[in-house]
Amino acid sequence: MTPKAEAVTQDSKDEEAINRQETRLALKRFGRKRWNLIPILQKVQARLGYLPREAMVEIAAYLGIPEIDVYGVVTFYNQFRLNPPGKHSIRVCLGTACHMKGGYITLDAWKRRLDINSGETTADREFDLDTVACVGCCTMAPVTVVDNQPEGKVEPTKVDGILLAFELVREAEKKEAKQ
């Protein structure tokens, strides 16, 4: 193994251990009942940002149910993620009103700029991109929810504007770190 590959494996082992640890902590508050499965998954995802394999294994063992049952429930519901989230979350509304006012064009613009598909995270883990169905502010369609804050009338130029704002913050932080 090259030294670099070794470092990566070590990293992911550490991450796995942390994930297991965090999952166990989250589990403490719940009874070992099947009907707690969804609330448990929600809690663990709230802590880790996603549901890695090792977390699902821990949960299955805790509830005494087959691992496939946990995986089945995780993949059934839209809310659960199997890959780590980015630092910033981008949710493009594709509810009826937003779609008809060009939400699909906005989604295209995000995909083009971030160079990922919906449901993915950028390689540098800065952004993850997904869609939602109506966040209840159809008046301002097309809406994109950026880090839980709904932004109205997000058209391709505004996509660039939002990304530029993040870029500026990042550069400022870099400068500060250097000093």
Added chain:
Amino acid sequence: MKATHSPTIASAFEDIKSRAIAHWQEVFDSGQPVILVGTATCGRAAGALDVLETIQTELEKLGVDCPVFEVGCLGHCYAEPLVVISKPGYPPICYGYVNTVIAERLVREFIAGDNPCLEFVLGALEENDLIPSFADFPRAVYEKKVVLRNCGHIDPTDIEHYIANDGYSGLATALQTSPEEIITEIKDSGLRGRGGAGFSTGEKWEKCRDTRGRPKYVICNADEGDPGAFMDRAILESDPHSVIEGIIIAAYAIGARYGYIYVRAEYPLAVERVRIALRQARKLNLLGRHILESDFSFDIRLFEGSGAFVCGEETALIASLEGQAGMPRYRPPYPPSSGLYGKPTVVNNVKTLASVPPIMVNGAGWFNDIGSGESRGTAVFALAGKIVNTGLVEVPMGTTLRQVIFDVGSGIPDGKRFKAVQIGGPSGGCLPESALDLPVDFDSLTGAGAMMGSGGMVVLDEDDCMVEIARYFLEFTQRESCGKCTFCRLGTKQMLTLLNDITQGKGTQADLDTLKTLAEDIKAGSLCGLGKTAPNPVLTTLRYFEDEYHAHITEGCCPALMCQQLIAYYILPDKCERSCDACVGTCTVEAISSNKRRIKVIDQEKCVKCNTCLTACPPQYNAVIKLSPPSEVPAAEK
């Protein structure tokens, strides 16, 4: 309704009520001004929290003591953020489109001064001689607020506001009545389920009461997955106690010990407000053991859904509560016979339950007098899309679509023409102009191929493509199909493929027949409402807008200029202003350049059809247009 007088229940409630009224009067009848800021999700998205903060800092700066409350949604979402100021000597005034600058002025000039800033007024909440009130709006003729009675008027995080406005009086009355009498009362009121199917609520409760088995459960269905609807969210955010009170009354009537509120995952604010409300209700012994010192004990848990549309279906919802994947099962048995953990269970929609307390207070006759035919009471709609007054409206059942869209909703913006109204979401259909005089109730729209559904209403104008909207809904149901029934799982997929082809100009006439056949098969071969109604958007658009399908198929043309594969952007050379390069600068993919004569030209190969140049071109030139089919672009430029 006769209430057998129970001194303990009555006096326990009287105590709570008189304290709440005193608390309310202390604030609202004290001779000091009061400010209400609408901070439901719709308000927040428009910047209501900044407005709230500005008001608070401004009050502090001026050293004025004036209570400020966060309230829910008044329904006028188009004019958010909304601020209501009640000041002695004036009627309560509602201000619209408030930003931080206006907020500052309102505090300085109206709260601290004496200028009601009439230029920002949307309307007064009460009739008066000074300022036009909401009652003078054309929509007031039609509106009738039953479910939305408190929304935007009270602080949803303060239970005493609710109690001071007749809240929990219905429960106090109910607890002094026999469960059988309550069920009779609900039956007499004619209340039918607001979740879509329109089943008689009284009969559902009776069935559950009469079924043996313990414990019994009540579940409030707040999963609201229709992608164009936000009524239930607004109610939970604005008046959670009316729903909780409805659940408790239902529980008492059927003899339940536990209840659940199943809330959609994407509604964090609703979850927070319900949680606060439950805590407050427990504290006042309106939930828990021996409610209001009666023999009745009951408690409610909150359950957050995880984002699956099919979980709105009652048997799927129950499976989800049990920790399973939310797949519907065959009915019967219906939940009142065998529901959660196989026990008798009532599942009711948010609006159904929120209608119960006013029926208890005002009587079955009062409710039954509203509405028409077999549909009694009111209908709540979320108006969205190409309509001036987007927002929440509540009208008596039987109001016509035309009245809702043109009188209440003030019609189509920007002088465009009405084309269709999509009603009932993925289960509903698109109705054309000719159907506008149909009344909205449970039964009338079915004949036209749509249904009232849960209350999402999206208005479409001449720029909206009917094939595309059908494709959009089918893509949604196809993705959300749980996969249990073959026809639903594979049939919707086939239909989607055909519709994708048509919107890309690759469809054939034969496809239309295949679509119709598939639609019938999916309806017949699916277990739950999702599959049974999935083809409706396609069938209604085929029925009323078949010529649009033909244009896509035979001419490769999208008449509404929406389907991306069938349009091209083009800059009219004789309209392009040589010395302007707005489009060149904004093009997101650098597809526009200047030719020798300094006329701008789009490189069709590079163009991603993002519409940016069309919005960037100044209105005095309007040189950028869309052409369909793309072959319309002059050959020289291709």
